Amino acid sequence: MSMDRILLMLEHAENRRLLEAWLARSHAVLPAGTEDSLDTPFDLGIIDGRALSRLWERVQARRRAEQPVLLPFLLLTARHNVTMDSARVWQSVDELIVTPIEKVELEARVRILLRARRLSVQNAALHRQLEAELTRAAAVQASLLPDRCPVLPGFDLAARCLPAREVGGDFFDWQEPEPGVLTLTLGDVVGKGMPAALLMATIRATLRAVAHQNRPAATVDLAQRALATDFDRSGSFVTLFNAELEVTGRRLTYVDAGHGLVFIRRRDGAVAELLPRGLPLGIFPDERYEEGVVHLDPGDVLVLHSDGLIDACRDRPLTSAVLAGVLDSASGAEEIVERLVRLPGLAGPPPDDLTVVVLRCLESDEPVVVPAGMERMAAAVRTIPSRVASVASVRRWMADLLSAWAVSAEVASDLVLAVTELCTNIIRHGYRGEIEGEIQIHLTRGQDAIRVTVLDTAQPFSIAEAAAPPPEGLAEGGYGLFLIQRLVDEVSTESPGGRGNRTVLVKYERPRS
Structure with missing residues (x-):
């Protein structure tokens, strides 16, 4: 078993000699010869x-570099200096x-701090393991969503x-149980995170199993x-x-189980809301649902x-009429989805799971246009705190996820x-x-x-301003932004509402002609 490493940064020679003699019996003691000693691996300073006054900035930087792992420091101070800042x-x-130092007290403080360090290292390892499991879970959940849009x-x-x-x-979800028929579902399980995701997977599988030979x-x-037993045990429910x-x-037969967030924007701009026709699933096991029927005409959008x-969009009322106005002049369903997702002007992670589905009835002779690169879909999301140490977790998450998606090296x-x-650069x-602060990364894979x-919610910046390095050399951080533009095929940045x-970065998996 390796010994804990203790770095002594003591300018008082007698204290340094005394502590080195006491601690060397059970620890690896590293006397600090220079400021660079702070860069060597150690478990306690x-x-x-x-x-501390001389090395203040270096100590702060060294502790930040170890985050989220604790790198503890023990301060030796004279009694008259205890009231320092x-x-x-x-x-x-x-x-x-x-000081003067009591050996028993010193050993107790050292033991406590080293134990805190070991627990912190263990917690970080467990956190990395949890991150890996969440990455795998996100990949599995993404695979449950439809991987391509049907051509209708x-x-x-x-x-x-x-x-x-x-x-x-x-x-x-959507399926084509028979030629000329499409089943379409949107569900919202109460709650977020893993419990909601597990129930979501169960509900989706159940609906798929019973939908083939049954009406809505x-x-x-x-x-x-x-699902009655699952709802009862989980204490949850789902709007559907x-x-x-x-x-x-062009006949749409539907059931709205407590969802109520569905509307049709007619070709002439009128808005027709499809109202709920029953309670959410999981409220009353004996609830029975009635169907509604609407017809979609060319130019209508569901x-x-x-x-x-x-x-x-908490800062403004978001009615169906307001949402319908977003559809004006949109060229296709994908553009409508993109507009609706961008509508909140999110400068950070969404507060709740956000899903949008758009079905557009084409005008006469209008061709179906599937956006290039978006014929199939897979998606995942990751949120990190605004700390440089957290970037390593993004690197691992993306590497694992892209490998699971079979993306080329x-x-x-x-x-x-x-x-x-x-x-x-954002951090x-x-x-x-x-x-x-927080940074949220969304990955979507198309064809x-x-x-x-x-x-993010950081200060606004523009990648475009770093398109080329200045002749006199690059400022700190400039090379990173310059490099980004060379690594991807498309890049854009905006500051919604000035905050x-x-x-958005786009990378094509095959060379563009």
Whole structure:
């Protein structure tokens, strides 16, 4: 078993000699010869007031570099100095001991701090393991969503699901049980994170199993009965919109189980809301659901969304009429989805899972246009605090996820480097040392392109301004932004409402002709 390493930074020669003699029996003692000794690996630093005043910035930087792992420091100070600027002192040290030194007290303080260090290292390892498990869970959940948009004569379909955490309780689904028929579902499980995600997977599987030979009302009734025990045990419920589209007749038969966030924007601009026709699944096991029927005419647009869109727009009322206005002049379902997702002007992670599904009835002879690179979909999301040490977790998460998606090593390497450089620049030059901020990274994979959307609440900046290095050389952080543009195929950044940044990177998996 390796010995704990203790770095002595004591300018008082007698104290240094005494502590080295006491501690060397059971620890690896490292006398600090120069300031660079702080860069050597150690588990505990023991420092006196003079050394702390001289090395203040170096100690702070060394502790930050170890985050989220604790690197403890023990301060030796004379009794008359105990009242020194305590707020400043406790930013760099975890314990203090007053001279003259008592050996028993010293050993006790050292033992406590080293134990805290070991627990911190163990917690960090467990956290990395949890991150890896969440990454795998996010990849699995992303694989449960439809991997491609069906080509429907006379219709254009698109969707997006953005979980508030790595995994979430929102989902959408569609199937073609027979030619000319499409089943369409959007569900919102109460809650967020892993519990909601597990229930979401169960609900989705149940609906898929019963939908093939049943109409929407029968499908929801059967799912309610099959899931009664799961709802009872979890104490949860789900709002659900389940519909069946007869493509030829443009007839939509639907059940709205307590969802209520569905509307049709007619070709003439009128808005028709599809009201709930029953309670959410999981409220009453004997609830029975009634079907509604609407016809879609050329130019009509059906919009489904979860309450995450409303929660993300807390500063303004978000009615169906307001949302319908966003659709004006949009060229396709994918563009409508993109507009709705961007509507909140999010400068950070969404407060709740956010899902949007759009079905557009095409005008006569209008071709179905599937956006390049978006014929199939896979998505994942990651949130980190605004600390440089957290960037390593993004690197691991992306590498694992892109490997699971079977992305080529070259494309994956470029994307990982571009995103980690971007996050580092946001932390250093956007947040400027603020550790309470967050950065959220969304990955979406299409047929031949990977799209990365990075949201933050830092100071606004523009990647475009760093398009080329200045002749006299690069400023600190400039090379990172310059490099990002060379690693990806498309890059854009905006500051919604003048606060925070929304940066989008696109990398094509195959060369563009």
